[in-house]
Amino acid sequence: MISKTLLYFQRLTRQLWLRVVLISLCSVLALALAPLLTPMLPEGLSHRFGRDAVLPILTILASGMLAVTTFSLNVMVSAYRTASSMSTPRVYRLLLEDTVTQSVLATFVGGFVYSLCAIILFRAKVYAPESAIVVFAMTIFVVALIVIAILRWIDHLSGLGSMDHTLRLIETRSRTSLKQQAKRPCLGGKPADSDEQPEGALPIPARRSGFVRFADMARLNEIAAEAGAHITMHRAPGDFVLRGRPVAWAESGDESLCKEAAKAIEIGDVRSFDQDPVFGLTLLAETAQKALSPGVNDPGTAVEVMGRLERLLWETVSGDPTEADCMFEHVSMVPVSPKLLLDSSFAPIAHCGKEDPFVMKWMQQALTALSSHPNKQLANSATDMGKELKAAP
Template identity: 65%
Template sequence: MISRTLLYVQRITRQLWFRVVLLSACSLLALAIAPWLTPFIPEDLGERFGRQAALPVLTILASGMLAVTTFSLNVMVSAYRTAAGTATPRVYRLLLEDTITQSVLATFVGGFVFSLSAVILFRAGFYSEDAAIVVFAITVGVVALIVGAILRWIDHLSGLGSMDHTLRLIEERSRISLCQRAEAPCLGACLAEESHDLGDGTVPIPAQASGFVRFVDVAQLQTLAKEADTKIVITRTPGKFVLRGRPVAYAVNVDNDVCKAASDAIEIGDVRSFDQDPSFGLTLLAETAQRALSPGVNDPGTALEVMGRLERLLWENTPSDRDSPRADASFDRIFLPPVTASQLLNCAFPPIAQSGADDPSVMGWMDNALAALGQHPNPEMATAAQEMRNQLQASDG
């Protein structure tokens, strides 16, 4: 199970500034080590590839990369706003983690930092003629990287902000969350039933803030439970909303210090996260279909495409009965309820049925999708899909 430290590292690496800082630092490092590489440079190259050859290229890069970066940022923001306006506002945070966009912009900024810093160092007399040859060689490599980034950016712009690109991002992230939860239905903890009772001496563990549960550090809770010789039952799983002071978990015969430490191991934020919440992506897809079915948009085709993606996600990423992990309890002192097939289906189809109840094509597709999921190898998914289908048919009747 992923630890909180590794989770924070992953979140940092998904940020745009991280790649920008990383490539900028690499650019400065390359300029710093250039004088140390001069012993490997042939003496007869100084006249052809020295200071006079490098400075004009660096000057062009310094001025050009600033303009390209500014333009690209404007395009990115406009495309993301368009996607958030046509799909769902909550997809904006997912779009900001687009690795292609981050890599391209980081390359542009890194090229700008490299060229501007090199010009400054040249004017300050930092480089000898031999070092200037090394800088010129590095500049050629930077130019090649920039050209490759431009070509990649042009190809990426053809779909950036489009509905297809947005839905594909949501589906890919949802598939990762579903697969991870399928491998560890209880996040490595023991299965907790709805009526799970710890017995006498049960103490509530209050939430430290109001918001959505984003991450449960099961490993940290296991360590606390071992030290206190207790058991902990998580009642508010990732994706659930909780008010400050309300219970997020329960433990047996623990003091306030243990309760405080256990509460700190449960991250609560203003917005939901994909990390341990497989239903979040399904909710985003359903919201996109709802907006497409609104009177102002009236685009049932997008709703049909969304239901196709939902059907594919639930069919391919719900383990069959024989493959379903039944004993993933790596942490025997922590109890946590799993995400059920009924919960996943309720996030996916009922919101679309509410908005598309008057559209025969939408309801027909939904009926066929639920009928197909009713044949899923996993009995829980099959039963939940058939029950939902019967409920929708009864409401239509």
């Protein structure tokens, strides 16, 4: 299982500013290497390419990349806001992690930093005249990278902000979370029958109010093993907890163990995909709910969402969670039930689309298909929900 440190590193790599900083640093480093590479070149080349051949190109790059970066940022923000208004506001945080957009914008900013720094170094006479050929070769390489980035950006803009792109992004991220949940139903811990307080157990209080975003199961297991205790998660990732209320229970532990265990459970203002397989299904359901609202009246999008939900549940829900391998013997939690997955996805859509026969027909078809799922809990839940919808007035 992923540790808290590795989780923070993964989150850091999803930030736009990190890619911009890294590519900008690479640009500056390349310019710093130019004087070192100059003595390795034949003397005849330095007479063919001087400062006058390089500076005009660098000037064009500096002015052009600044304009392109500003324009691209405006397009990105506008597209993301449009996608959020069409689907659900919570998808905005997922859109910000789009790697294609981050790489393209980082390339544009890196090209601007490279050309501007090169101009400054030439004007300050830091570079010898012989270094112009090295800078010229680097500039050609930078131009090639920028052209490739522009082509990627043009292709990406054709779908950026559209409903198809947004739904595909949510489904892809949801599939990853659901597969991880199927592989480790209890995040690698032991399955618990109930999250109620065990007899004689001490509460592990939440350090702040908010959503449980991440539980460092390896750290919790280490803490419990050292103390000869057992920790039961009372609140799973995605649940809301108030500060001071129990987020877990510690059997055979003391106050110091509870304080250390509380530090291994991250609580934040918003939910996260990292260990919360229900979150993605909730976003898809919210998108269908908005499509079925009177102001939008788009049952086609709701039907498409139900198709994606049906596909996700059919392909990712596994068998009995008690049969999964246990990595952390000293930590347990209640596994995410297939019924919860079904209630978080189809139930909200049924509530908003109950007056539309077209939508309800598709939902009945989806539930009928899921009722034959190999997982008996999911199959029974789908059958029961289908019967409830038919019996509803």
